[in-house]
Amino acid sequence: MVLSVVLLLLAAAGLGLSLWIVLPAPVFALLTLSIGAAEVSPWLMLWNLVVLGLAVLGFQHSRPHQVALVLACGGLALSALPLLQLPAAQKQFSAAMAAAFGPDYEARIAPQVRARMRSAPFSLIDSFRGIADLPVPVTSVQLARTPVPLRVDIYRPPAPGPHPALVVIYGGAWQRGDPGQDAQLSRYLASRGWAVFAIDYRHAPAWRFPAQIEDVRAALAFIRQRGAEYGADLGRVALLGRSAGAQLAMLAAYTPGLLPVRAVVSYYGPIYLADGYADPPRPDPIDTRSVLEAYLGGPPAAQSERYRLASPGSYTDRPQPPTLLVYGERDNIVEAKFARRLAQSLRASGTQVALLVIPWAGHSFDAVFSGPSNQLALYYTERFLAWAVAETKNRS
Structure with missing residues (x-):
């Protein structure tokens, strides 16, 4: 009977998670569970x-044991969902990349560069042991x-340069975070x-937009002036941002700047800010409207021009740098429908763009670096970036 009760508790915990x-x-307090469960599936x-x-092995004809058996079956079925959806997602993503960047886009990547990339979109072994990176x-x-102290963390390859440069911008609702956040991708x-x-950039609500994009441009100016000292090839620059940082990355890529930007990657970044205010997610665990008001100084009715200028979707009237959009279908902070709309508008403008929507993923899916979502995202992101900065001038 004791064994049955223990099994029941373990099964209930497994099903509950x-x-x-x-x-x-x-609510915000439960975001970690909602986001993380799929990534540790x-x-x-x-x-x-x-x-x-x-x-099964210790089956007993007791009610707790029978209930434990049922709960364990339910938990197993739920926890298998991401891996069951993964093959179809992988096939769809490969097709989207080929459609956007050419069926032979990978062939344009130098063999020595391809050799350093992940060999498969997903490895079950890596889900348990983690994704290795070398000290840099x-x-x-x-x-x-x-106006305030801002820093740049520079991660340098072990080999001498010049190397393509990637500018990484952290997220945090424009209110929190630092350049050391999510450092595993940088390493x-x-x-x-x-x-x-x-x-780095200044945070709301103490600093309103456009302070944040001004700081991004200040960092790009620093890279233009001193990037070569750190082995960067200033002719091969790409941007990558997460959440609020992705909004800033797209904004920097889509507006005139100090450096030629070869490509931009958005991980679940806000796109149409006034529309996001008018149609927040349900449920809305971060109170989207209050976050946007803190960033932009009020609602759209009072700050319409700021909302327009801060929305990456406002700049699709002309071709933009190649863009990779990676979003989660279950994201209830930045919904994937806005990324679908942006992808359509970018294509209409003549921009090469691929949209990858991970069926089971929520916001900040890459917080678990070896999780199924980030493995998929990393596989296609590193290929996109390598293609975008390839030495050949004709990448289409």
Whole structure:
């Protein structure tokens, strides 16, 4: 009887955690569960499988044991959902990349560069052991002549340059964060030949837009002036941002700047800010309207021009740098419908753009670096970036 009760508790825990793979977070405090459950689904599968195996092997005709068996089956089914959806997503993403950048886009990447990339979109082994990266030198530099102290963290490849440069911009609702946030991607790409500049910006509500994009441009000016000292090839620059940082990355890429931008990657970045205010997600765990008001100084009715200028979707009237949009279908902070709309507008403008919507993923899916979502995103992101900065001039 004691074994049955223990199994029941373990099965209930497994099912309870697995339910968050399909449940949206109603409040901010539950976001970690809602986002993280899908990204640790291989671990949840293992948990549920072990409990199910113990329940079958030690089967007893008791009510707790029978309930444990049912709960373990339910937990296993839920935790398997991301991996069951993965093959179709991979096929769809490969087709989207080929349609946007050419069926032979990977062939345009130098063989020695391809050899350093991940060999498959997903590895179950890596879900458990993690994705390896090599140690790389990191230098922190303070920007001069900025209203508040701002730093740039520079991750340098082990080999001598020049190397393509990637500017990484963190997220955090424009209110929090620092350049060291999510450093694993910066280390990973630096270890594979990128000079990575993780940059900083002023935070709302103390500083309203356009302070943040001004800081991004100040960082780009620093890279233009001193990037070569850190091994960067200033003719091969790309931008990558997450969430609020993705909005800034797209804005910097889509408006005249100090550096020629070869490509931009948006991980779940806001796009149409006035529309996001008018039609917030339901449930809305971060109170989208209050976040936008803190960033832009009020609602759209009072700050219509700021909302327009801060929206990457406002700049699709002309061709833009090649763009990769990576969003989660279950994101209830920045909904994927806005990315679909942007992709359509960019294509109409003559921009090469691929949209990858991960069926099971929520916001900040890459917080679990070895999770199924980030493995997929990383596989296609590094190929997109390598294609975009390839030495050949004709990439189409």
